[in-house]
Amino acid sequence: MNTFSIALFPGDGIGREVAPAAFEVARHAAQKVGTNLQPVTYEWGSDFYLEHGRMMPEDALERLRPRDAILLGAVGHPRIPDHVTLNGLLLPIRRTFDQYANIRPAVLYEGVESPLKNYRAGDIDMIVVRENTEGEYAQIGGFVHEKHAHELAIQTAVFTRHGIERIIRYAFDLARKRAKKRLVTSITKSNAQGFSMVLWDRIFREVAEQYPDIATESLLVDAAAMNFIRRPQSFDVVVASNLFGDILSDISAMVTGSIGLAASANLDPSHKFPSMFEPVHGSAPDIAGKGIANPLAAILSAAMMLDHLGLHTSAEQVDSAVRKVLAEGRARTPDLGGKSSTDDVVRAVVDAL
Numbered sequence: 001m002n003t004f005s006i007a008l009f010p011g012d013g014i015g016r017e018v019a020p021a022a023f024e025v026a027r028h029a030a031q032k033v034g035t036n037l038q039p040v041t042y043e044w045g046s047d048f049y050l051e052h053g054r055m056m057p058e059d060a061l062e063r064l065r066p067r068d069a070i071l072l073g074a075v076g077h078p079r080i081p082d083h084v085t086l087n088g089l090l091l092p093i094r095r096t097f098d099q100y101a102n103i104r105p106a107v108l109y110e111g112v113e114s115p116l117k118n119y120r121a122g123d124i125d126m127i128v129v130r131e132n133t134e135g136e137y138a139q140i141g142g143f144v145h146e147k148h149a150h151e152l153a154i155q156t157a158v159f160t161r162h163g164i165e166r167i168i169r170y171a172f173d174l175a176r177k178r179a180k181k182r183l184v185t186s187i188t189k190s191n192a193q194g195f196s197m198v199l200w201d202r203i204f205r206e207v208a209e210q211y212p213d214i215a216t217e218s219l220l221v222d223a224a225a226m227n228f229i230r231r232p233q234s235f236d237v238v239v240a241s242n243l244f245g246d247i248l249s250d251i252s253a254m255v256t257g258s259i260g261l262a263a264s265a266n267l268d269p270s271h272k273f274p275s276m277f278e279p280v281h282g283s284a285p286d287i288a289g290k291g292i293a294n295p296l297a298a299i300l301s302a303a304m305m306l307d308h309l310g311l312h313t314s315a316e317q318v319d320s321a322v323r324k325v326l327a328e329g330r331a332r333t334p335d336l337g338g339k340s341s342t343d344d345v346v347r348a349v350v351d352a353l
Helices: 015-031 046-052 060-064 082-096 161-178 196-208 221-230 242-255 296-308 312-328 342-352
Strands: 002-009 035-041 069-072 101-107 125-131 135-144 152-158 183-188 215-220 237-240 263-267 275-279
Touching: 002 015, 015 035, 015 069, 015 296, 015 312, 015 342, 046 082, 060 082, 069 296, 082 135, 101 161, 101 242, 125 161, 125 242, 135 242, 161 183, 161 196, 161 237, 183 196, 183 221, 183 242, 196 215, 215 221, 221 237, 221 242, 237 242, 263 296, 275 296, 296 312, 296 342, 312 342
Parallel strands: 002 035, 002 069, 069 275, 125 237, 183 215, 183 237
Antiparallel strands: 101 125, 101 263, 135 152, 263 275
């Protein structure tokens, strides 16, 4: 039996409820095609930080390097500033393993109601492709005269031709594979950011010339935020910088019914390093431990993991099982207007498999 070694991070808050469940769904699907997913669990995150003063051990990245993939629940704790959790765990993993493509699908599923009126299942089906290793999250800068009256903070965004070109090219290749609207929308702000976004726009035009079969659109980020709500059905593949992609993908999650359905993948498309898969929703401390967290975003993230590992049939089966559960509507958590528990929904997905 073929075996993949999976780094399992339950993490914090509801991550501890949804990530192990999502792994079990993925393992069940993989076993049906004669493949074993072997978990290696890492109890790193906020509890580790509160005890050791860091989010993960010094040798954490070397311990993760030989794994075939990483499945993460969530990180975040009310007692720890968000920039500490982000820079202490997520960003080092994304950068070290060159996970430059952050993929965030947004689909209006059958059985799910959009907060926008007059939209039916399938009307909204887009993917936000977010540059994941540089841009506004490069963390270059610092403080001068910290905590004094004239304190100064400098934050430098870093945009390279290499980084921009490869994420835009990934978006065009994805649009070809999807074969839906065959449209790539670039998100920019070159009217205000006269160097970084001007470079982004220029490279987008250069790459677009190499894909004459793919239509293009370029939107300022404020117009894009408006149009994600005004005309979400018009989008197919959306490519954006680290910050813009992060913000817009939360909007795309909400117009498709719930951030509890928003999956994501942090990909190294070359497969040289392990890629990481995680729900978008975060640790949600307000509902942690109540057993009502929606596990479907984590399960859909696990399906993306299966697909990345080459287990395409297993990934399709998990995706189909989630769609069936949503369409039937018998098992659904409170974020979708139901009264089911996390375990109820997980059982329903397993039964659908």
